[in-house]
Amino acid sequence: MPLPDDAVRPEPARHPVPDALAHLAGVWDVTRTVVDLGDGFEGRFVGTTVFSALPAPDEGGLLHHESGTFTWRGVARPAERTLRFLPGDEPGTARVEFADGRFFHGLDLRTGTHTVDHPCARDLYSGAFEVYDADRWRSRWRVGGPAKDLLLVTDYVRGPGSGGAGAR
Structure with a gap:
């Protein structure tokens, strides 16, 4: 069942975030649904994302480490990924990089929403971010x-012991 092309458009701003890095710091419980729009198969990732301080020389940035279980076509497997979130060009924004330092996308949550495109080989990743509240x-x-026709929707809920909104 194909979804409309505007399925990645964010809803109206809910919770402006003056500093993306301060807001993201901590532990988040993660649930992701992956839908293959070509054949209708649906997968699910359940796990945790930890945003922890990066060591020098990237002080002020965060290491994003996600780990959990991804179930696809009835097979559950461990899954993980690592990203780097660095201070962006404007105060309160972030520069998101892959673990190897390649640029992924910018992130500006100051209005509570952000959209971005990332070309990857011959595919295009169109992303939208929505902040509902502090957690x-x-x-x-x-x-x-x-190569792909997918919709990935990931929900983040601040996990226990993360020290509350904006903890670092």
Whole structure:
């Protein structure tokens, strides 16, 4: 059942975030749904994302480490990924990089929402971020191109022991 192309558009701003890095710091419980729009298969990731301080020379940035279980076509497997969130060009924004330092996308949550595109080979990742309140946010990625036709929706809920909103 294909979803409309505007499925990644964020809802109206709910919770402006003056400093993305301060807001994201801590532990988040993660649930992600992955829908293959070509054949209708649906997968699910359940796990944890930890945003922890990066060591020098990247002081002020965060290491994003996600780990959990991804179930796809009835098979559950361990899954993880690592990203780097660095201070952006404007105060309160972030520069998101892959673990190897390649640029992924910018992130500006000052209005509570943000949209971005990331070309990857011949596919295009169109992302949207929505902040609902101090302890809940969502990312949506619509991936389209010759190799993929996916919708990924990830819900983040601040986990226990993360020290509350904006803890670092």
